[in-house]
Amino acid sequence: MVEIVTATEDGLKDGLPQPKGFVDEHVDEQGRTRDHYQPVQEWFNRLTPTQISALEEARNESFRRQGITFTVYGNEEGTERTWPMDLFPRIIDAQEWAGVEQGLAQRVTALNRFLDDIYSGEQAIIHDGIIPQHLITSCTGFEREAMNVSVPLGARCVVAGIDLVRGADGVYRVLEDNLRNPSGISYVIENRAAMTKLLPAAFANLAVRSVDHYGRSLLRVLRSIAPPACGDDPTIVVLTPGIFNSAYFEHAFLARSIGVELVEGRDLMVDDHVVAMRTTRGLERVDVIYRRIDDTFLDPVVFNPQSSLGVPGLMAAARAGTVTVANAVGNGVGDDKAVYAYVPDMIRYYLDEQPKIDNVTTYLLWDNDQRAEVLKRLDQLVIKPVAESGGYGIVIGPQASDAELAKTRDKILENPRRWIAQEVVNLSRLPAWNGKEFAPRHIDLRPFVLCGEQTEVIPGGLTRVAMREGSLIVNSSQGGGSKDTWVLGDANQAQEVQAKKTQTQKTQAQEQQAEENHR
Amino acid sequence: MLARHAEDMFWAGRYLERAEDTARMIRATLLSTVGESPAHGVERMGNLISTLRLEMPTSADTVQTMAESLTSTPPILHSTAGLGLDVQAAATALVASPSLAGSVVFCIGRARENFRSLRDQVPSELWEQINQIHLRMHQNDFSTTMEHDPFQTLDFIRVSCQSLTGVISTSMSQGEGYRFLVLGQSLERALMTCRLISVRYPELDGSSYDEMALTLRSVSALEAYQRASRSSPLASDVARFLLLDDAFPRSVLYCLRACEAHVNALSPVGKTPPMRHLGQLRSKLEYGDFETLLAELPVLLIDIEAGVRGVADDLSHYFFRNAEAFDLHCQAIGPGVSA
Numbered sequence: 073m074v075e076i077v078t079a080t081e082d083g084l085k086d087g088l089p090q091p092k093g094f095v096d097e098h099v100d101e102q103g104r105t106r107d108h109y110q111p112v113q114e115w116f117n118r119l120t121p122t123q124i125s126a127l128e129e130a131r132n133e134s135f136r137r138q139g140i141t142f143t144v145y146g147n148e149e150g151t152e153r154t155w156p157m158d159l160f161p162r163i164i165d166a167q168e169w170a171g172v173e174q175g176l177a178q179r180v181t182a183l184n185r186f187l188d189d190i191y192s193g194e195q196a197i198i199h200d201g202i203i204p205q206h207l208i209t210s211c212t213g214f215e216r217e218a219m220n221v222s223v224p225l226g227a228r229c230v231v232a233g234i235d236l237v238r239g240a241d242g243v244y245r246v247l248e249d250n251l252r253n254p255s256g257i258s259y260v261i262e263n264r265a266a267m268t269k270l271l272p273a274a275f276a277n278l279a280v281r282s283v284d285h286y287g288r289s290l291l292r293v294l295r296s297i298a299p300p301a302c303g304d305d306p307t308i309v310v311l312t313p314g315i316f317n318s319a320y321f322e323h324a325f326l327a328r329s330i331g332v333e334l335v336e337g338r339d340l341m342v343d344d345h346v347v348a349m350r351t352t353r354g355l356e357r358v359d360v361i362y363r364r365i366d367d368t369f370l371d372p373v374v375f376n377p378q379s380s381l382g383v384p385g386l387m388a389a390a391r392a393g394t395v396t397v398a399n400a401v402g403n404g405v406g407d408d409k410a411v412y413a414y415v416p417d418m419i420r421y422y423l424d425e426q427p428k429i430d431n432v433t434t435y436l437l438w439d440n441d442q443r444a445e446v447l448k449r450l451d452q453l454v455i456k457p458v459a460e461s462g463g464y465g466i467v468i469g470p471q472a473s474d475a476e477l478a479k480t481r482d483k484i485l486e487n488p489r490r491w492i493a494q495e496v497v498n499l500s501r502l503p504a505w506n507g508k509e510f511a512p513r514h515i516d517l518r519p520f521v522l523c524g525e526q527t528e529v530i531p532g533g534l535t536r537v538a539m540r541e542g543s544l545i546v547n548s549s550q551g552g553g554s555k556d557t558w559v560l561g562d563a564n565q566a567q568e569v570q571a572k573k574t575q576t577q578k579t580q581a582q583e584q585q586a587e588e589n590h591r
Numbered sequence: 592m593l594a595r596h597a598e599d600m601f602w603a604g605r606y607l608e609r610a611e612d613t614a615r616m617i618r619a620t621l622l623s624t625v626g627e628s629p630a631h632g633v634e635r636m637g638n639l640i641s642t643l644r645l646e647m648p649t650s651a652d653t654v655q656t657m658a659e660s661l662t663s664t665p666p667i668l669h670s671t672a673g674l675g676l677d678v679q680a681a682a683t684a685l686v687a688s689p690s691l692a693g694s695v696v697f698c699i700g701r702a703r704e705n706f707r708s709l710r711d712q713v714p715s716e717l718w719e720q721i722n723q724i725h726l727r728m729h730q731n732d733f734s735t736t737m738e739h740d741p742f743q744t745l746d747f748i749r750v751s752c753q754s755l756t757g758v759i760s761t762s763m764s765q766g767e768g769y770r771f772l773v774l775g776q777s778l779e780r781a782l783m784t785c786r787l788i789s790v791r792y793p794e795l796d797g798s799s800y801d802e803m804a805l806t807l808r809s810v811s812a813l814e815a816y817q818r819a820s821r822s823s824p825l826a827s828d829v830a831r832f833l834l835l836d837d838a839f840p841r842s843v844l845y846c847l848r849a850c851e852a853h854v855n856a857l858s859p860v861g862k863t864p865p866m867r868h869l870g871q872l873r874s875k876l877e878y879g880d881f882e883t884l885l886a887e888l889p890v891l892l893i894d895i896e897a898g899v900r901g902v903a904d905d906l907s908h909y910f911f912r913n914a915e916a917f918d919l920h921c922q923a924i925g926p927g928v929s930a
Binding site: 136137138139310314315320321323324325327328333334335336338339349350351352353 | 595704712726910
């Protein structure tokens with residue numbers, strides 16, 4: 073029998089009161105397993121450590137064989153690692169998810185309105201004094217080259233990944249927005265595929281909502297933003313930097329599941345403001361580019377002239393409206409961590425609604441008063457560079473040495489605009505297998521939101537796990553793991569699924585019977 | 592399809608075929624050395640190395656260096672050092688040395704690289720299969736296994752390659768990409784059979800059944816040959832079978848016909864340069880008088896090899912670079928984009 077330890081710090085085991093400060097997703101304050109975790113927990117309780125190890129082995133073997141790997145930069149040994157997925161799933165019940173879903177749709181809608189306002193609108197939000205102009209123009213991700221390049225439906229952010237955390241109060245809050253090239257969706261789908269194969273019995277009767285339709289949904293969204301002139305059947309491509317990029321697996325996965333060509337910069341060319349790809353039969357016009365290359369590498373004519381990944385003339389074509397680039401260029405202005413602080417204001421401003429999901433308390437360091445306060449309590453806060461992603465450059469005050477804090481202080485004073493400070497969020501926890509037992513580890517959640525004609529939130533998302541005990545850093549580039557995330561259908565649905573299954577089983581049994589009779 | 596993808600398909604096919612054919616030839620060669628004198632074995636291995644057109648070091652020292660670059664240290668190297676080439680070590684290197692261009696491991700690695708950039712184009716099963724073979728060949732014990740158990744290892748390689756071909760023909764959409772892949776395989780196969788004949792034919796003149804059998808067996812042709820021709824083999828019969836047999840899928844003529852069928856299907860209109868060249872090559876074999884062909888066999892084989900290479904260049908020029916279509920545009924765009 074495997075013991076599921078819920079709190080190692082105080083040596084407390086399942087069934088005993090929780091230490092203060094963390095929410096354990098699967099048990100309540102009294103230490104009782106929450107209802108929606110009950111079946112899965114029971115299922116895991118029945119496994120022996122040997123069985124768990126066998127499952128882990130099967131999982132690794134399957135990921136290795138399929139080449140589901142990711143690359144860690146600057147790490148000599150094993151630059152290609154198999155994808156780390158913990159076996160214990162994260163489960164979100166239907167009602168809880170409904171709230172998250174609405175909040176995410178609201179947030180991404182407002183962010184799209186904001187991006188379109190800044191790049192092809194009146195910049196009303198600046199003129200109305202909601203966001204200071206200097207904040208926008210000083211963003212690293214603000215691209216003057218994108219000014220007045222319009223995007224059909226104003227869908228500048230077609231695919232968003234919004235990082236959610238649950239603190240001590242258990243409330244979901246947004247930790248950061250990823251509006252440029254959020255990655256991870258392929259792992260969401262592969263995690264599910266792996267779990268379905270490894271632990272089919274654990275899914276019994278739960279009506280876990282499917283994530284497999286992502287490719288179809290993405291295709292629909294990409295079709296909806298094609299330039300109107302290109303007719304009913306736009307040619308869509310996925311643009312990748314190539315096989316040496318850390319997310320190449322995902323790029324290939326997406327191209328395959330949408331059913332379009334995976335192109336590199338050298339496969340494309342621009343002639344007379346029209347983008348075309350080189351095929352075996354000559355040039356073929358391209359209408360929509362789902363690019364997974366960063367802005368500055370996209371077009372050497374207007375951005376980094378050294379880039380060999382991009383396509384010369386692409387921005388001119390986008391400006392001429394003959395091709396749609398998704399996500400649009402310049403979205404970095406929307407996920408800059410200093411602009412992030414204003415997203416609740418954007419929601420109020422553009423949608424005239426109250427935000428359904430709040431931000432984590434954030435301090436802007438270019439503001440003199442806030443900076444002074446922050447510098448006083450640097451050792452209690454998280455300090456983040458505003459334009460980075462992937463967990464690079466983050467300083468966690470309570471865990472940093474004095475020397476690190478002093479260095480951070482100098483950096484902040486040198487360029488306050490480049491940094492923000494946030495209250496430490498005591499990320500919620502779930503058990504993860506550490507080789508011996510299931511022990512609590514901190515987790516967050518990156519759901520994916522698609523925006524085109526309609527907004528669609530993919531059920532669940534990527535649950536990331538800080539695999540080291542006590543660690544709060546969940547990024548896979550920093551040694552984090554992942555979990556399959558199950559969003560449960562509502563109870564009626566569950567019954568329906570059950571009924572359907574019974575029906576299918578009956579039919580199958582009947583067919584078998586018939587077949588046997590036939591023989 | 593993308594020109595780059597077509598080219599990757601073509602090369603994946605070539606490397607895959609090269610890996611399989613190399614393993615087959617090594618197997619036949621090793622089999623023929625069993626129970627023979629070391630000198631005999633060295634000669635056979637030397638023959639094989641020239642069939643494969645490999646730059647193989649011939650002195651014992653360099654073979655040893657090469658073998659040391661593998662993970663194991665082979666003590667058997669010294670046993671026949673005086674003869675200049677250690678058969679077992681050479682075979683191991685030909686199979687398992689990742690740094691030896693043309694070794695089986697090298698070819699599988701290249702095929703995998705090509706499939707990796709084609710992951711969105713080929714069925715997942717295909718990728719998983721090649722990945723699995725590649726991973727197995729990169730396990731530490733692979734070269735030791737090859738040394739200790741060469742026949743089983745070589746069979747593993749053949750069966751792996753055949754199962755890949757099986758996945759290709761049963762689970763891949765047989766559109767453009769498939770045709771480029773199979774085209775690459777067929778072209779490489781034609782080339783390898785040509786090379787085999789050119790190296791083996793002089794050996795066959797007036798020689799024993801064993802030599803004939805070795806030659807045929809290295810392309811899995813012995814059984815097919817025996818069924819097709821009931822007389823005991825003559826050198827010219829073997830050459831005719833490997834060059835011209837209508838039904839055997841590794842004969843040069845058969846491979847060229849397969850190439851032709853795929854190129855015809857791939858060519859949009861009219862006769863494209865690769866079509867013309869393939870047609871010329873094939874008709875030379877198909878309609879030539881066999882006695883005349885046989886009389887000038889060495890020259891003929893060189894011609895065919897050169898011709899097949901020429902076809903590969905045509906394909907590259909016509910489909911992968913799409914030269915005519917692109918030249919104009921690239922001039923208009925200026926430096927930074929080369930076709």
